[in-house]
Structure formats: C-alpha cells, structure tokens
Amino acid sequence: xxxxxxxxxxxxxxxxxxxxxxxxxxxxxxxxxxxxxxxxxxxxxxxxxxxxxxxxxxxxxxxxxxxxxxxxxxxxxxxxxxxxxxxxxxxxxxxxxxxxxxxxxxxxxxxxxxxxxxxxxxxxxxxxxxxxxxxxxxxxxxxxxxxxxxxxxxxxxxxxxxxxxxxxxxxxxxxxxxxxxxxxxxxxxxxxxxxxxxxxxxxxxxxxxxxxxxxxxxxxxxxxxxxxxxxxxxxxxxxxxxxxxxxxxxxxxxxxxxxxxxxxxxxxxxxxxxxxxxxxxxxxxxxxxxxxxxxxxxxxxxxxxxxxxxxxxxxxxxxxxxxxxxxxxxxxxxxxxxxxxxxxxxxxxxxxxxxxxxxxxxxxxxxxxxxxxxxxxxxxxxxxxxxxxxxxxxxxxxxxxxxxxxxxxxxxxxxxxxxxxxxxxxxxxxxxxxxxxxxxxxxxxxxxxxxxxxxxxxxxxxxxxxxxxxxxxxxxxxxxxxxxxxxxxxxxxxxxxxxxxxxxxxxxxxxxxxxxxxxxxxxxxxxxxxxxxxxxxxxxxxxxxxxxxxxxxxxxxxxxxxxxxxxxxxxxxxxxxxxxxxxxxxxxxxxxxxxxxxxxxxxxxxxxxxxx
Amino acid sequence: xxxxxxxxxxxxxxxxxxxxxxxxxxxxxxxxxxxxxxxxxxxxxxxxxxxxxxxxxxxxxxxxxxxxxxxxxxxxxxxxxxxxxxxxxxxxxxxxxxxxxxxxxxxxxxxxxxxxxxxxxxxxxxxxxxxxxxxxxxxxxxxxxxxxxxxxxxxxxxxxxxxxxxxxxxxxxxxxxxxxxxxxxxxxxxxxxxxxxxxxxxxxxxxxxxxxxxxxxxxxxxxxxxxxxxxxxxxxxxxxxxxxxxxxxxxxxxxxxxxxxxxxxxxxxxxxxxxxxxxxxxxxxxxxxxxxxxxxxxxxxxxxxxxxxxxxxxxxxxxxxxxxxxxxxxxxxxxxxxxxxxxx
Numbered sequence: 001x002x003x004x005x006x007x008x009x010x011x012x013x014x015x016x017x018x019x020x021x022x023x024x025x026x027x028x029x030x031x032x033x034x035x036x037x038x039x040x041x042x043x044x045x046x047x048x049x050x051x052x053x054x055x056x057x058x059x060x061x062x063x064x065x066x067x068x069x070x071x072x073x074x075x076x077x078x079x080x081x082x083x084x085x086x087x088x089x090x091x092x093x094x095x096x097x098x099x100x101x102x103x104x105x106x107x108x109x110x111x112x113x114x115x116x117x118x119x120x121x122x123x124x125x126x127x128x129x130x131x132x133x134x135x136x137x138x139x140x141x142x143x144x145x146x147x148x149x150x151x152x153x154x155x156x157x158x159x160x161x162x163x164x165x166x167x168x169x170x171x172x173x174x175x176x177x178x179x180x181x182x183x184x185x186x187x188x189x190x191x192x193x194x195x196x197x198x199x200x201x202x203x204x205x206x207x208x209x210x211x212x213x214x215x216x217x218x219x220x221x222x223x224x225x226x227x228x229x230x231x232x233x234x235x236x237x238x239x240x241x242x243x244x245x246x247x248x249x250x251x252x253x254x255x256x257x258x259x260x261x262x263x264x265x266x267x268x269x270x271x272x273x274x275x276x277x278x279x280x281x282x283x284x285x286x287x288x289x290x291x292x293x294x295x296x297x298x299x300x301x302x303x304x305x306x307x308x309x310x311x312x313x314x315x316x317x318x319x320x321x322x323x324x325x326x327x328x329x330x331x332x333x334x335x336x337x338x339x340x341x342x343x344x345x346x347x348x349x350x351x352x353x354x355x356x357x358x359x360x361x362x363x364x365x366x367x368x369x370x371x372x373x374x375x376x377x378x379x380x381x382x383x384x385x386x387x388x389x390x391x392x393x394x395x396x397x398x399x400x401x402x403x404x405x406x407x408x409x410x411x412x413x414x415x416x417x418x419x420x421x422x423x424x425x426x427x428x429x430x431x432x433x434x435x436x437x438x439x440x441x442x443x444x445x446x447x448x449x450x451x452x453x454x455x456x457x458x459x460x461x462x463x464x465x466x467x468x469x470x471x472x473x474x475x476x477x478x479x480x481x482x483x484x485x486x487x488x489x490x491x492x493x494x495x496x497x498x499x500x501x502x503x504x505x506x507x508x509x510x511x512x513x514x515x516x517x518x519x520x521x522x523x524x525x526x527x528x529x530x531x532x533x534x535x536x537x538x539x540x541x542x543x544x545x546x547x548x549x550x551x552x553x554x555x556x557x558x559x560x561x562x563x564x565x566x567x568x569x570x571x572x573x574x575x576x577x578x579x580x581x582x583x584x585x586x587x588x589x590x591x592x593x594x595x596x597x598x599x600x601x602x603x604x605x606x607x608x609x610x611x612x
Numbered sequence: 613x614x615x616x617x618x619x620x621x622x623x624x625x626x627x628x629x630x631x632x633x634x635x636x637x638x639x640x641x642x643x644x645x646x647x648x649x650x651x652x653x654x655x656x657x658x659x660x661x662x663x664x665x666x667x668x669x670x671x672x673x674x675x676x677x678x679x680x681x682x683x684x685x686x687x688x689x690x691x692x693x694x695x696x697x698x699x700x701x702x703x704x705x706x707x708x709x710x711x712x713x714x715x716x717x718x719x720x721x722x723x724x725x726x727x728x729x730x731x732x733x734x735x736x737x738x739x740x741x742x743x744x745x746x747x748x749x750x751x752x753x754x755x756x757x758x759x760x761x762x763x764x765x766x767x768x769x770x771x772x773x774x775x776x777x778x779x780x781x782x783x784x785x786x787x788x789x790x791x792x793x794x795x796x797x798x799x800x801x802x803x804x805x806x807x808x809x810x811x812x813x814x815x816x817x818x819x820x821x822x823x824x825x826x827x828x829x830x831x832x833x834x835x836x837x838x839x840x841x842x843x844x845x846x847x848x849x850x851x852x853x854x855x856x857x858x859x860x861x862x863x864x865x866x867x868x869x870x871x872x873x874x875x876x877x878x879x880x881x882x883x884x885x886x887x888x889x890x891x892x893x894x895x896x897x898x899x900x901x902x903x904x905x906x907x908x909x910x911x912x913x914x915x916x917x918x919x920x921x922x923x924x925x926x927x928x929x930x931x932x933x934x935x936x937x938x939x940x941x942x943x944x945x946x947x948x949x950x951x952x953x954x955x956x
Contacts, residue, residue, distance in 0.1 A: 075954075076955035079953065082911075088905070088907060088911045088913045088914070089850075089911030089912055089913065089953070090907060090911065092850070093909045096850035096852055097848050100848060100850075102848070104846065105623055106846045108623075109623035109624045109627040110627050110631070110846060110847060110848050110908060110909070111848040111909075113624050113627050113631075113908055114848065114909045116624070117908060389810075389811075393811075
C-alpha cells in the first residue's frame with residue numbers, strides 16, 4: 001500500500017462520518033420531524049397511544065444505516081480532494097497510475113512521476129478540508145417538518161368539542177349598518193406580488209404594505225368600494241410621485257439601465273460560479289456583489305468560470321447598450337411639429353396659437369430630456385461593460401481590484417435599477433388592484449354581476465319565466481276535432497315553459513274548450529302525444545337548402561374580437577386593444593368556473609403583455 | 613517520499629527533465645506565435661495541439677481573421693517547409709500531388725520525370741478547402757490519411773512531420789463543395805476562429821498598420837517535433853480517464869431503441885455520433901492539453917477542454933436538429949454535463 005493510499009484511507013473514514021451526518025441531517029431529520037408530527041397529531045386526537053412517538057426515530061436510523069451501507073471507493077475520495085483544491089484530477093490519476101503495470105520503461109517512469117506528484121500533493125494539503133465536519137445548513141425540508149410539528153402540537157386533545165352558537169338575545173341592541181365586504185379571492189397572485197415588494201425597506205415596500213392593508217380592509221368590510229377607490233387613487237399618485245422623484249434624482253434613464261442590469265444578471269445567472277454575484281446584483285446589494293466578485297477561497301477553476309461569466313455579462317451589456325428606442329424619432333417628429341406650430345393658422349386666435357406653441361415646446365423639451373437620459377444610461381452601460389470585460393480578462397494581482405471595482409459599479413447601477421423596477425411593478429399592481437376592486441363581487445353572494453346576468457339569460461333561454469302577460473300558465477286543455485293534420489284526439493299540454501310566442505290558445509277548429517284568452521299565449525308547449533300527427537302521404541318535392549352562416553363581425557363582443565384578431569389590429573392603438581382584451585378576459589374569468597391556477601396564468605399573461 | 617520502485621528512479625529523473633523541456637518548448641512555440649498573432653489563444657493552442665499530436669486541423673472562420681497568417685507563422689516558428697494551396701473549383705488532383713512531365717536531358721534524351729506537387733511540404737495550408745471539387749478534396753484527404761502519395765504508379769512518402777491545416781469559410785456556401793462527414797473525420801480538430809474582441813482589434817491595428825512588423829524566429833525543428841510526438845504518446849493515461857472518454861463517445865450517439873440513458877438533445881437532434889477515431893482524437897488532444905497546462909497525465913478537465921474541437925465535426929445532426937438550428941456545441945455541452953468520471 002502506497003503512502004497516498006494510506007492517507008486516502010484515513011480520509012475515507014472521515015468521509016464516511018461526514019456522509020453519515022449529512023444523510024441523517026438532510027434526509028433522516030426532516031423525515032423524523034414529519035413522522036413525529038403525524039404521530040403527535042394522532043396522539044393528541046386520541047387515536048393512538050404515546051409510544052407511537054418513538055416511530056420518529058425510525059427515519060433517523062434508516063438514514064444512518066443507508067449512509068453506512070453505501071460503498072465509498074477510494075477513487076471517489078481522491079476526486080473529492082481534487083475538486084476541493086482544484087487539482088484537475090491529479091490525486092485521482094496518481095492513485096490509479098501507482099497501480100499501473102506497463103512494459104514501456106518511459107511510460108512506467110512517467111506513471112511513477114505522476115504517482116509521486118499525487119503523493120506529495122496529498123502530503124502537503126490539509127486533506128480533511130475536503131470533508132468538513134458538520135451537518136450543513138438547515139433547508140426548507142427542516143422548516144416544513146418543524147412547521148408540521150408545530151401544527152400537530154396545536155391539534156386539540158381528544159375529540160373536538162362542538163360548541164353551540166349562543167342564541168341571540170331577544171332584545172339585542174340593533175348594530176349600526178355594516179359595509180358589505182368584497183370577495184377579493186381572485187386577487188391572490190396580486191397579493192403575492194405585493195407581499196414580495198413589501199419585503200424590502202424602501203418607499204416601494206412602504207407603499208406596497210399600504211396597498212395590501214387597503215385590500216385587507218376592503219375584504220374585511222371596513223371600507224366600501226368608493227372609499228377604497230379613492231384611497232387607491234391617492235396611493236397611485238404617491239407611487240407616481242416616487243417614480244418622478246427617482247427619475248429627477250437619476251441622471252440616466254432608469255428603464256434602460258434596468259434592462260441592461262437585467263440582461264447582465266441573466267448572463268451571470270447562467271453560470272454556476274457567478275450565481276452569487278447575479279443574486280447580489282438582483283438584490284442591488286453592492287457589498288455582497290463585491291464579496292461574490294472575488295472570493296480568495298475560490299480555486300483556479302472557479303476563477304476561470306467566473307471570468308467566462310463576466311465575459312458573457314459584458315456581451316449582454318453590449319447588447320443592452322445597442323437596444324434601440326424610438327425617442328430619437330419621436331423627438332424629430334416633435335421638432336417638426338414645433339416648426340409648424342410657430343406659424344399661426346388662419347382664423348386662429350392669438351391665445352390659441354400661443355397655447356399650441358407652448359404645448360409643442362413642452363413636448364420637445366420633454367423628449368430632449370428623455371433622449372439625454374437615455375444617452376446617459378447608454379454611457380453608464382458602456383462603462384459597466386468595460387468594467388466587466390476588464391474584470392474577465394485581468395490576471396494576477398490586478399484581478400481582485402478589477403473585479404471589486406466592477407462589482408461596486410454594477411451594484412450601484414443595480415440598486416437604482418431595482419428601485420425603479422419595484423416602483424414600476426407597484427404602479428402596475430395598483431392598476432390591477434383598481435380593476436379587482438371595481439369588479440369584485442360582494443362577499444357571501446356566490447355569483448357576481450356577470451354570473452347573475454348569465455343566469456338570467458339561461459332562465460330566459462329555458463323559458464322558465466315567459467313574459468306572455470295574460471296567458472294561462474300550466475293549463476291543460478283538450479282539443480276535439482282536427483288540429484292541423486294531426487289525429488282528432490290530440491291532447492296538448494302547455495306548461496308555461498315556452499318563449500314569448502305567437503301561440504293561439506283558442507285552438508283551431510271546433511274544440512269544446514277553446515280557451516278564454518284573447519291575447520297571445522304564453523308559449524308553444526309540448527303535447528303529451530305527437531302533436532304533429534301521422535304523415536299525410538301528400539306528394540311534395542323536397543329540396544335541401546344549405547344556409548351559410550355569416551362569419552366575422554357579429555353582435556357579440558367575442559365575435560368582434562375574434563374577427564379583429566384575424567384581421568389584425570393595425571388600425572387600433574395597442575393600449576385600447578389591450579384594454580378590450582383584458583376586460584373581455586376578466587369578464588370570462590369572473591363569470592366562468594375556472595380553476596384558480598388557470599386564472600393565475602391568464603392574469604400573468606395579461607400582466608406580461610401590458611402596454612408600457 | 614516516492615511511490616516508484618527503486619530501479620526506476622534514474623529514468624524518473626530523465627522523464628521529469630524531458631517533460632519539463634517538452635513543456636518549455638511548447639510554451640516557447642506558443643509565445644513565438646503570439647508575437648505575431650493577437651489574441652486567439654484557443655486557436656493557437658488548437659493548431660499547436662495538431663502539430664504535436666500528429667493530426668491535421670480544420671480552421672473555420674470568416675475571412676480576414678488571420679487564419680493564413682497563423683499557419684504561416686507556425687511554419688516559420690518551427691523551421692519546417694511550408695506550402696500554401698489555394699483551393700478553387702478548377703484545381704485538379706495533379707495540381708496538389710504532382711505529375712510526371714516530359715524532360716529532355718543534355719544528351720537530348722526524353723524521359724518522364726515526376727514533378728512533386730505542393731503537398732510535399734511539412735506544413736501545408738489548404739486554403740478554402742471546400743471550394744475545390746470532391747475529386748481534388750479526396751486527393752488531399754487521402755494523402756492526409758496515408759502519409760503517402762501515389763502518382764505515376766509509384767508511392768512516395770510525404771515528409772515527416774506532415775501537417776495539413778485546412779481552412780473554410782462558413783458564410784459563402786454558394787459554389788462550394790462541403791466536405792463529407794467521412795472526410796471531416798480525418799481532421800484531428802475542428803477549430804473555430806472567433807472574431808476578435810475590441811481590445812484585440814486595437815492591438816491588431818497597432819501592430820499591423822505601423823512600419824515595424826513583428827518577426828518570428830524558429831524555436832523548434834523537425835527532429836524536436838518528432839521527439840515531442842513520441843513523448844506525448846508515451847504519457848500514461850489513468851484507466852478511469854480512458855473509460856470516461858469512451859463513455860463520452862458513446863453518449864454522442866442516440867441510444868439504440870432508447871435503452872440507455874442519453875442526454876435529451878442527443879436523443880432528439882443527433883443522427884450519428886462520433887466514430888472511434890473521435891475518441892482517439894479526444895485522448896491525444898487531451899494529452900497535449902495537459903502538458904500545456906503543466907500536468908503529467910490528462911484528466912477529465914483536459915478532455916472537456918478539447919472535447920468541442922475534437923467532436924464538433926464528427927457529430928451529425930438529424931433533420932429536426934438542422935431545422936431547429938441546433939448548434940453541435942450545445943449538444944457537446946450537454947454531453948459533458950451528462951457524463952461524469954466513474955468513481956468506482
């Protein structure tokens with residue numbers, strides 16, 4: 001046995017211990033918590049005895065047994081050492097080449113050299129670092145197990161006692177009229193987004209918390225719809241003010257900057273080694289970005305991977321920098337309009353001309369400012385791109401400084417971009433909230449407005465409540481004699497379920513009960529026997545006629561939209577078309593029984609295609 | 613502390629010294645080329661790999677990226693004969709391998725004498741190889757495979773070392789004859805020449821538009837290259853690495869009947885994978901890579917580093933892959949992610 005093998009065998013014992021700890025911690029413990037939660041719930045409910053709680057030890061024992069029973073080859077231990085210290089498989093290869101048997105003296109000498117090198121590497125490195133002792137950080141499984149345990153501990157002991165509701169006092173004081181709460185259950189995804197925004201500590205988080213509180217108050221019935229819409233309007237103005245403030249304090253166009261940072265983080269996120277940096281930039285955390293950009297503990301392989309990621313990020317920034325906007329074209333058009341506006345139109349008053357000129361000047365000024373901000377944002381992106389490219393290329397002693405500079409600059413831009421992104425998102429959420437508030441049905445009424453409308457239509461279609469004013473509902477009369485071509489003894493039963501019709505209740509022929517209504521009847525009715533009678537054998541020539549239904553623009557909104565979608569919407573502005581589509585989809589979502597996750601998909605879609 | 617038997621100590625020292633010289637020579641060669649060629653580190657490494665591994669290289673890139681200059685610089689840096697053949701549609705096989713011409717001697721006697729073609733050089737640059745007809749391409753590729761040329765009923769050996777570096781342009785495909793897969797397989801590496809970055813472009817402009825042109829001095833000769841090739845082939849390879857290469861190669865093929873797990877992209881988009889020659893190329897190139905990186909035996913990282921160059925011209929996409937514009941490199945990336953070295 002070579003010295004290298006001896007060292008690796010010693011390390012293998014430690015590796016087994018580490019694996020045991022990790023398996024028990026990672027698999028055994030969450031499973032034990034889950035079993036304990038189930039057992040505790042069953043015990044508290046009185047279904048089983050206390051000793052069942054001992055079953056929680058079984059997953060731990062099973063995990064430990066499995067960890068110990070699995071083989072751990074020396075090659076795997078050697079590979080772990082190589083990975084830990086970035087040795088490019090040198091220890092693993094040395095281990096294998098030490099056992100190689102060859103007749104070629106040159107190859108034998110080279111194999112011995114490789115084995116020697118591996119042995120000296122193993123002797124010089126702290127091998128135990130390849131398998132650090134410790135169970136590792138708790139994961140979401142542990143959290144879920146603990147939560148299950150807490151929930152189980154809350155299960156009431158024994159059978160839950162049924163408490164009768166207290167009978168109302170015979171002369172209870174009358175309560176003041178309450179505002180009826182709205183049903184905002186469909187706003188679940190919107191609330192999730194708002195909670196996400198409310199997690200931060202900036203003004204977006206504060207405004208999101210207020211918006212959430214407003215929705216909660218509305219749902220609890222503490223606010224009525226009108227007051228909620230007024231509060232929401234105030235919140236929307238506050239969001240707009242915050243956005244304007246951000247734009248006023250930032251030299252660059254935040255939208256363009258945000259897009260560049262998004263592309264950069266996406267490019268970084270595609271590389272495993274750069275993921276911490278991408279996450280830090282996504283959070284706008286400069287300090288974390290600096291730490292992630294250069295970690296002295298990284299091996300050369302990680303360093304190279306990070307350099308590749310940074311090169312990709314530089315490319316992504318270059319693309320973002322080149323992204324076109326239509327501000328230049330708009331500015332040119334506005335300047336043309338301004339030149340035209342300088343000329344006074346015939347029959348135009350002096351005041352009207354001055355107003356028109358001032359409006360055109362304001363427009364030009366605004367577009368110039370926007371253009372300057374976009375140019376500034378592009379310069380900033382170019383600077384970030386140069387930083388990223390330099391950080392990707394730099395070697396030796398300059399590398400830490402270059403990478404930290406890159407991370408610091410990118411972190412600063414990311415913070416601005418994140419602030420803008422969060423405020424913009426909040427603005428869109430406020431619009432969504434307004435839509436929900438306007439459309440939400442009242443709590444307790446199972447059907448919303450659209451449901452009620454649909455049900456009314458269905459009732460009419462079934463003819464359950466016809467509108468013949470003076471017909472006799474649910475009347476049955478006998479007709480003697482010939483009714484059309486039918487048999488003479490046909491019995492017609494009329495149950496009042498027909499549509500408004502032209503039926504003549506007087507019958508046709510010499511009936512003994514001609515009916516007493518002189519007004520149009522209540523419906524067509526259906527006979528208890530065949531009202532059409534038998535075939536007459538009359539000679540007729542039959543011919544099939546096919547009627548082609550008219551397609552395209554029809555009476556309903558759905559038909560209009562379907563036709564428009566086929567013909568294209570070039571003539572209508574996107575913002576209007578979007579509103580139509582969104583309103584139509586919202587009507588369908590409100591009126592139909594659609595599973596909640598599918599509704600969420602539709603909401604998400606409209607959120608993504610929203611005009612900006 | 614040595615793990616080698618005592619009787620190998622002397623040869624171990626020799627091997628250590630020889631490997632150090634090999635590494636130094638390779639680095640000097642790369643440095644010399646980099647005096648003329650700006651950037652393109654991976655392309656230079658690929659060309660040097662072909663030279664030392666004894667294989668041929670196919671360089672692909674748009675015009676003007678310095679492919680021809682790179683090959684010429686390599687020839688100057690290794691003190692070997694160099695010939696350039698510009699492939700055109702009317703180029704004939706005899707234009708490459710040579711032909712017999714009627715010669716009158718001083719005694720006024722006439723005799724057929726063999727006039728060698730440009731292929732009789734140590735380093736041959738086959739420029740725009742896909743512009744010649746398949747017949748002419750075959751003449752070159754046969755010489756590449758056999759190392760000999762048969763003309764006038766006589767077989768003549770080509771000089772040793774013999775290295776063909778062919779170039780092709782991926783953009784202008786009209787009027788070209790793309791190399792068939794069987795012939796592509798004869799190239800050790802398919803090297804893609806990328807467009808230089810901004811800084812590299814600035815350095816190129818500085819270096820090429822001034823008065824002083826960089827000069828190259830020869831650092832190696834034919835004997836040294838032959839010795840280097842011998843050492844490279846002597847490098848021991850761990851059995852697990854050989855097995856890893858074999859598993860990589862098998863994973864370039866779609867599974868027959870879906871019985872074995874394969875990367876999804878390979879199952880969906882690949883018609884045929886690489887041949888066993890691909891595995892040979894992979895291992896040889898990995899050996900050179902490990903020496904360039906200062907190691908004694910190739911590992912999985914060396915194999916991964918050369919996998920794209922060694923496999924990208926050997927994997928044939930199916931219709932779906934072609935239609936969807938799938939890049940072979942993406943398939944190779946997935947294969948590399950999918951296959952790991954065996955721990956047993």
